Amino acid sequence: MKLSRRDKRVLAAGFLIAVGIVAWSFVLSPMQQRWHKARTMLQADRDDLEKLQRIADEGSQYARERERVLRMVRELPDLAASQWVVPALINEVQGLGQESGVTITRYEPLAAKIEESYASYSLTLSCQCSVAKLVEFLYDLQEHRPVIAVTRLHIVPPGPEAKTTDLSVELLLTTYAVQQVGESAGEEVTQRGGGVTTG
Helix, strand or coil, X not given: CCCCHHHHHHHHHHHHHHHHHHHHHHHHHHHHHHHHHHHHHHHHHHHHHHHHHHHHHHHHHHHHHHHHHHCCCEEECCCXXXXXXXXXXXXXXXXXXXXXXXXXXXXXXXXXXXXXXXXXXXXXXXXXXXXXXXXXXXXXXXXXXXXXXXXXXXXXXXXXXXXXXXXXXXXXXXXXXXXXXXXXXXXXEECCCCCCEEC
């Protein structure tokens, strides 16, 4: 049977359509699906990378902030270890008092206040000095690291019959400590600025 030109065109068009359907089904559609999947995975990887970068940035910021705080406080494996903190605090205050020309007459350590992640250690002291020496002493306390905070100050001026012009001063001083982090926390105690190390 001889096909007419019109039949040949219909057959050719049908063949091309069939080839197109087969190509779409077995080549183009899977490629498109793989491409779409690859794009989705790439976007997910980018999102994960951005998340990791944010976490890394936050971790760096946390580390910098912790380092800043650690320059201001003491770091201890045991926050109840006032037997290390208080003597160091007394030594530091005594040294600052001698430098300023302040005569310290009495020390009285107070019980440590221990919170979940930090502790405060306080000390009352009485001293005698001139106004200028007191100002210098207070300035030195303010600048000291680890921090020695003056949380109370009571000044009694000399009486009219006094043989000295020195003031009688009572101070409540407080220093702070945070829990030491790391594997070696239980092995060694190092007080920043206190100069006390036990091993």
